[in-house]
Amino acid sequence: MDDISERKQTEKGLLENAERFHDLINSLPQVIYETDALGTFSFVNDSVFQVFGFTRDDITGITNIEQLIESEDRVEIKEHMIQMMQSGEAGSFEYTAIRKDGNTFPIQIYAAPIIKGKNAGGIRGIISDISKQKKSEIALKELLEKSLQISEMKSNLITFASHELKTPLVPIMGWSELIENSLKKGKSLDKMINLGDIESITRSAKKLSKIIDNFLDVGRIQSNRMELHKNEQSTADLMERAIESVTPLAKTFNITIHNDLQNQSLYIDGFRIEEVFTNILSNAIKYSPPKSNVWITSERLEGIYIVSIRDQGEGFTSEQLQDVWHPFSTSYLVKSDSPFPGTGVGLYLSKSIVELHDGKIEISSAGRKQGSTIKITLPSTHPRPTEGYWFKLIILGEGSVGKSSLVRNFSEKHFDDDYLPTLGANVLVKEMNLVFNREKVKVSLAIWDIAGQEEFRLIAPAYHAGAAGAFLVGDLTRLSSFNALSAWRHELSKDLNKDIPIILLANKCDLSHQIEGLYLEKLASQLGAFNVFKTSALTGENVQLAFQLIAEKMLENSQNQEKSK
Template structure:
């Protein structure tokens, strides 16, 4: 066909008149004429454009019609040629027809015959091209094509048949297609096939055949009857597509699908598939036992909503919409519902089922997390218990990351001992807990530990405000979430250190006391023993005055020894809590006056002035008279003991704000400032190397115990080498609390 859509006729004739006449006829017939003056010009036109038919004059200059026809045949140019001649030479006509000309016309050409010739030639040309095109298509088709007669004898196969089956055309022509039978189909299959095509209908379906080498293959076959109007069905044509690969894929897919189903039936978790509307189309066996539904329930129709508690339906629908829209979400936990209505926690993980690029349903897995929830609750409770226990530990506890040194956990006591808030501790490093000069030692002690072992040692820590505190550290290393961590339990041992120091001091004081008591006991004992031995051994030679002197010394030393023993016994009773005070209304003035009378002789012996100053009508006190007398004796006796000869001791009694005050002021040695805070401690004695003064260090502790047991207090003021003032303050009887009878 021409580009314009009209068929083109090339008119080659050396006569211009003939060319015009023929052009008019062809144009009138609906064709497009193209003219050439001779054969060479005609060939030039053929080489430059498409031509559907050639009207070729035999006798032309330069190159005649026969030469052009010969050229066309040699070069396999199949354009139909109608020869035109003015001579009517029969031989020439026969020769041109042998060389491939379609027709031979004699001039003058009859227009009607020319029209008929053109029409027939072009129709035959078109048919020939179509046949050739069809033949080429059949020959080159990747589909196997077979043509048989009515009895099934093979009359034609294309190359694709040979490629697929291995049989050449020569091996199958005249034979029946049954030679391809594989035995995969029964007789009914073929009977039905032949009945269908014999009735004039098409048959199509999948057939398993056998190749020449015995290999089975699958093909999709369409068999059509070829009918002639005059005689009905004459042939059958079979068009076959090799679908072996597809069938293998389908078989593999089916095998995979079967394996998947078998595996899903073995899984201990429910698996499901639903339509896009939520209708369940598949559920494995465990699904039924988990939710309590039966196969009959499934067959009658179940929705995913039947498996979920109503209160979670809206959230589940929203999440499914997100899933279908490929929007990520992390909320997979729901309340599952069994057939009996009972509720239990589940996790649902799902994915859309995609078919032809469009979601067609949902596929997913359901995890019953009841046991996990119970474990989580137990863990939560244990964690809460641990948190309370951790916070309740009376010692500071710090947990730090071994690698980074960051503090990761601490309790309330840690906040207290380090004087830091949570935010401040979270910003601190493990090394920040210790003074610079001890951190390396502490770190080394931690690093020497094996995992899950502990050790204890003493060190010091530093608070946020720079205060250093002595602590006992119980150290350990443990692993948490794959990371090693230090744990340190810090106990403030400041008071313990003080107690230890106090114990050491008490031991020293007791040792001193024992030494002093031994000395104090030995001194009067030696005097008593010495003078009594003299009396026993030399009684007859001792005069009366000497005898009286010796007996006086023995008596005095015995009293001294008795007082010492009494003090020791008193402090022992105090320490053991066995002292029982018998309180009654007592006159403090009488006690003070009596003590001063009893000690006046001692004052005179030391050449001391003992002054007594009593206020008028002092109130009574609620007190044990003997204990109160002992307290006043100890205070006044100490004043006399530590006041050098020629000094003064003043004893006063006054009333002040419903209280009675007893004041003892001396002009004695005084107490050094460093000793003031310790003089009421048991066994403590002020060191006075230049003065040898007797004493056990028990008098003042006894006084304080007596006064405090009477709801009073005692204070002291002193300047070394200038004197000391002791003040005892006691509540008057009218101000004391009412006691139970």
């Protein structure tokens, strides 16, 4: 009897260990598998469902590991299996896998042969989804390339800037020294300096100021701080002023400008677009031979207006065209024999300004000494802003999750310890000034703080009507408050016949809580929220940011709707 009891106890222990091992294997995020020598599965853990998107019913049709691999990699995985079984050595390989929905993704398989006696009878391995790793590698590579580009740009900047800044300083310094020495010797300046000399000093000072302004604009663009001030502008007026500003330079080299531009009223930043026209005309003149021509033409197509400026100048090779838009690039070193060596800042600024207007700019050239053509495309049907925007923002969630406190923190940057439950709904109107698409926009938020008590749920449809955005709020100290949000979301979808931007707010993050970020991200996805924030009405953490982000999203939706009309 003792032997039987001991055997039973041993069997029970083994069974418990097996169950524990089984649970451990199935809890791992990687796919653990075994196959026979032909690749047919003999075991696979439950992670295969999550990684590949299969259900238990689907997986019965997946019998071989090759079925999980994209067709182009199947020959390779078969060769690797044969190689491992012949050599008896483990290996690590990367393949492109395919999910149930047909989408592909990168995986890494670490596998080793299953040795039975002297021969390998199959493969045992681990499959890892390396999508995030690959994205990180791509981002790191792009960052490295950008860093190298910035390093090269800085080196070229020193070379170019020293020349660019020094050129206009020469006449300024020369005349300053002459005036200083003459005054020290008691000479009269009337006989030494005339109006033309003063104009020369002024031109040099203006040129120096322009160079500095261009460098500052480059900094504004690269730090996303350049703002546009748009209104209705006549392209003919802008081009005429640009031509007027470059006419002295054109006369110096006897270059003729042919202006055949068709006028078009556009909603643009007139100062910046005139700057674009001036930069391109200036380059066309600087790098064209004497007694040549510059042509300006335009065309109107559906929704767009195109300006073309063609010259008979230096032109570019196909290699130079690849980095012609980068300031201080080597494309401009080839023009060092020109009396006007440049930095490329003008073209870089022109491209950035046009793109900030949702337009595009292109340059083409048949080759060196073959001239260039620059095409500027601008939208002609851009929506005009109103005096401001008004949006209804609703805040939903159970009672006592802190909805009213969040609103108070946003509007007054204040927290009130005295809690009074909201009855029905509180409405607050708060104005915000946003910078959206490089424009200053005034937005008025009508914030509806809707009561969370059950007795007020019947009148919720009236409060939902007209909402342009919503916060779904839960209390980080109460998991049940997050579980209840699905019902709030369902009622909102039922009452509105449109999609609106939603943010999930996990409030009271200043208090001790056990709810993890991974749970919140998954819940946000289920609720259709485009973002999730942990907030604190007490400390103000992420409160202002959440309101700003939802306002920007509502504004973006509104402008997209205006464009589609």
